[in-house]
Amino acid sequence: MVKTKGLHFQYPGTEAFNFPDIDLSTNSHLAILGPSGVGKTTLLHLLSGILPASSGTIFINDTEITSLDRKALDKFRGAHIGLIFQQYHFIKSLNVEENLQLRQYFPSKIKEKERREAMAERLGLVEHLRKKVTQLSQGQQQRLSIALGLIHQPKVVFADEPTSNLDDANCAKVLGVLKEEADLCGSSLVIITHDKRVTQHFKNQLVL
Amino acid sequence: MKLGFIAYKNMISKPLNMVLSLLLLVLSVSLVTFVLQLSKQLNGQMDKNINPIDMVVGAKGSPLQLVLSSVLHIDAPTGNIQLAEAGQIINHPFVDFAIPVSYGDNYRGYRILGTDPAYLERYGAILQQGRLYNTTFELVAGSAVVKKLGLNIGDRVVSSHGLAATGGEAHDDKPYTIVGILEPSGTVIDQLLICNLKSIWDAHDHGDEGHENQGHQEGETDKGHKGHDHDEVEHHPEEGDDHDHSAEEHHNEHGEHHHGDGDGGEEHAEEEHDHGEDGHNHSEEEHHHEDGAHDHDHDEEKEITSLLVKFKNPIGLVQLPRFINENTNMQAALPGFEIQRLMGLLGSGAKTLNGIAIAILLVSGFSIFISLLKTIRERRQELALLRTYGLGTRKLLYLVFFEGLFLAFIGFLSGWLLGRLALVLASRYIEAGYGYVLQINGPDFVELLLLGATLLIAIIAVFLASTSIFKLNISKILGDA
Numbered sequence: 202m203v204k205t206k207g208l209h210f211q212y213p214g215t216e217a218f219n220f221p222d223i224d225l226s227t228n229s230h231l232a233i234l235g236p237s238g239v240g241k242t243t244l245l246h247l248l249s250g251i252l253p254a255s256s257g258t259i260f261i262n263d264t265e266i267t268s269l270d271r272k273a274l275d276k277f278r279g280a281h282i283g284l285i286f287q288q289y290h291f292i293k294s295l296n297v298e299e300n301l302q303l304r305q306y307f308p309s310k311i312k313e314k315e316r317r318e319a320m321a322e323r324l325g326l327v328e329h330l331r332k333k334v335t336q337l338s339q340g341q342q343q344r345l346s347i348a349l350g351l352i353h354q355p356k357v358v359f360a361d362e363p364t365s366n367l368d369d370a371n372c373a374k375v376l377g378v379l380k381e382e383a384d385l386c387g388s389s390l391v392i393i394t395h396d397k398r399v400t401q402h403f404k405n406q407l408v409l
Numbered sequence: 410m411k412l413g414f415i416a417y418k419n420m421i422s423k424p425l426n427m428v429l430s431l432l433l434l435v436l437s438v439s440l441v442t443f444v445l446q447l448s449k450q451l452n453g454q455m456d457k458n459i460n461p462i463d464m465v466v467g468a469k470g471s472p473l474q475l476v477l478s479s480v481l482h483i484d485a486p487t488g489n490i491q492l493a494e495a496g497q498i499i500n501h502p503f504v505d506f507a508i509p510v511s512y513g514d515n516y517r518g519y520r521i522l523g524t525d526p527a528y529l530e531r532y533g534a535i536l537q538q539g540r541l542y543n544t545t546f547e548l549v550a551g552s553a554v555v556k557k558l559g560l561n562i563g564d565r566v567v568s569s570h571g572l573a574a575t576g577g578e579a580h581d582d583k584p585y586t587i588v589g590i591l592e593p594s595g596t597v598i599d600q601l602l603i604c605n606l607k608s609i610w611d612a613h614d615h616g617d618e619g620h621e622n623q624g625h626q627e628g629e630t631d632k633g634h635k636g637h638d639h640d641e642v643e644h645h646p647e648e649g650d651d652h653d654h655s656a657e658e659h660h661n662e663h664g665e666h667h668h669g670d671g672d673g674g675e676e677h678a679e680e681e682h683d684h685g686e687d688g689h690n691h692s693e694e695e696h697h698h699e700d701g702a703h704d705h706d707h708d709e710e711k712e713i714t715s716l717l718v719k720f721k722n723p724i725g726l727v728q729l730p731r732f733i734n735e736n737t738n739m740q741a742a743l744p745g746f747e748i749q750r751l752m753g754l755l756g757s758g759a760k761t762l763n764g765i766a767i768a769i770l771l772v773s774g775f776s777i778f779i780s781l782l783k784t785i786r787e788r789r790q791e792l793a794l795l796r797t798y799g800l801g802t803r804k805l806l807y808l809v810f811f812e813g814l815f816l817a818f819i820g821f822l823s824g825w826l827l828g829r830l831a832l833v834l835a836s837r838y839i840e841a842g843y844g845y846v847l848q849i850n851g852p853d854f855v856e857l858l859l860l861g862a863t864l865l866i867a868i869i870a871v872f873l874a875s876t877s878i879f880k881l882n883i884s885k886i887l888g889d890a
Binding site (some may be wrong): 242246249251252271272275276277278279280282284286288290291292293294295299303304307361 | 415418419421422790791793794795796797798799800801802803804883884887888
């Protein structure tokens with residue numbers, strides 16, 4: 202599902218990152234661990250194609266995304282990759298439901314209402330669908346960003362430090378929801394974190 | 410979920426920002442459309458009103474005033490002229506037609522105009538109801554008057570003296586009857602109540618008691634002093650409204666012969682000739698020593714306010730006005746020339762306003778540019794997020810594009826509506842003051858061009874503002890916590 206080879210990245214004028222090769226099979230999950238500053242977020246951005254690698258190859262679902270042009274990459278990312286950022290990003294002028302609709306619609310023009318509602322139900326967002334995103338609580342915003350990472354049934358969803366601000370109980374709960382939703386959507390889940398609590402939930406681990 | 414929807418949502422999510430960036434556009438569009446419409450409609454209406462008439466002959470005074478009062482009916486007359494003198498022009502070989510008009514009374518602010526039916530013909534008036542007047546004290550009413558005053562066929566109306574709605578003496582002993590209602594023509598006749606000339610003369614031909622009460626009817630109580638009365642005729646032209654009275658006064662003195670007359674002023678005058686001979690010979694010489702046309706000498710007692718003339722050929726235009734101005738006590742004014750002169754003065758004002766409005770339009774284009782630039786900067790995260798959702802750079806460009814066009818379109822629309830609103834208000838004001846009604850039309854060609862220009866400015870603003878979209882660093886924008 203996710204396969205990398207000789208991945209190398211260098212920000213201009215800074216030290217270079219050399220990443221170990223990854224080979225993750227379909228429907229399995231991976232936790233990438235490591236202290237701050239070892240390039241975890243950089244790796245995640247490389248894998249999701251929002252940052253071009255200096256060298257090396259990345260395959261996602263047998264597509265070599267490192268060889269796609271910008272337009273094709275945008276399209277591929279929209280259809281097959283889900284992203285859950287450490288910082289929540291929404292379209293603030295749209296309400297909760299419209300944000301979900303938007304994520305579903307581009308680029309494959311899916312409008313499955315049932316799926317949207319079922320997911321909102323599971324994540325406890327049903328009664329907030331008409332609300333502005335800025336009116337949601339922190340926890341609701343996190344659940345919405347999980348929903349936005351998975352609503353379009355991506356092949357793989359990348360999550361950046363999803364548990365860093367949570368207490369133990371909530372950490373376990375969010376990880377549970379994430380894995381459950383990823384399984385329901387048939388997506389592989391790749392988490393990057395420095396949070397030790399995560400390790401016990403993942404069989405596959407990569408330490409940078 | 411269409412891009413247009415997101416653009417729309419984005420735009421209305423910060424209404425205050427939107428209003429701020431649109432303010433200049435709204436202002437400039439409303440100013441341009443208002444000035445355009447106003448000058449176009451006033452010019453159009455002027456043209457329609459003055460086209461049937463090449464020359465106005467009236468009492469000496471300001472030629473512009475003569476044109477405004479006799480053709481456009483928005484000013485006081487310069488005075489009266491004598492029908493006898495005007496008669497020379499009516500029969501002149503260069504003259505196609507000449508229509509005498511006489512006025513001085515109003516009904517609730519609307520002028521009562523005494524004239525030949527030819528006047529209505531010249532303005533292409535069509536009867537909507539009823540018939541034309543065929544005797545005295547019958548009125549044909551213009552559409553605007555009917556609409557405003559709610560008149561019907563058969564209504565009896567009492568005119569009052571003067572041209573203003575209030576203050577004049579009511580002629581309640583001589584009520585008029587509405588016999589016809591005209592279709593709207595978009596010309597000055599919409600604002601008039603029209604009767605024959607004789608009605609105007611007869612309206613003022615009433616008992617002396619009525620006039621005695623009025624301080625300004627100087628000398629009219631001196632029935633016995635005929636010479637004195639003639640002095641009145643001499644100086645009345647300068648006095649505006651009152652001149653009719655002195656003419657009628659003479660009627661009184663000659664007897665009541667005109668009651669049985671037809672409505673033609675000239676026949677009337679002929680008859681009067683016989684009557685007048687005895688009472689008036691002595692004063693005739695005072696007036697008409699240079700005139701010599703003694704067949705008509707009693708027409709002088711019939712006065713009209715002015716004579717509306719159309720020439721047979723352009724030679725008339727060259728020769729007659731000069732002849733009249735140099736050789737008679739009357740003046741000739743050319744409506745086309747006078748109105749052009751007036752519009753030349755007003756037109757430069759309109760041009761200045763338009764220039765200012767265009768300048769504001771350009772500044773408003775700049776303000777849209779700034780606003781879009783700000784929007785794009787503020788929404789970098791959202792734009793980057795949309796890239797991760799699979800929207801390519803081009804789609805993001807469309808998004809900003811839609812927003813810019815929405816802004817421009819809404820700005821234009823509100824500006825246009827504001828301009829029309831201003832036109833409605835101006836129309837009320839102008840109607841109250843001058844009896845003109847401005848039409849509230851849909852957008853015309855020039856306004857559509859203006860819309861095009863506005864959208865073009867918006868498109869340019871979008872392109873200038875959107876360059877940063879091509880350089881969006883998603884990783885940095887979304888990754889930096």
